[in-house]
Amino acid sequence: MDTDGSRTIDKSETLKFWSQNFPKLNTNELFDQVDKNNDGCIQVNEWMEFWAIVLNSGYSEEEISSEVINN
Secondary structure (H helix, E strand, O other): OOOOOOOOEEOOOHHOOOOOOHHHHHHHHHHHHOOOOOOOOHHHHHHHHHHHHHOOOOHHHHHHHHHHHHH
């Protein structure tokens, strides 16, 4: 998702990423859940904290890797 290599994800990047799959809904939900400091960018630490929560909710590292790498 970090198309510009800034080590942050902004809403324009997520809108492009999900261009055909409900981009506005997916972007808004992602930022509501992950952008904890509400600065409009998802920092590396916020991104990693999100995936730690996913891991702790019962998904395996393999399932998570498959989602992150294949998308």
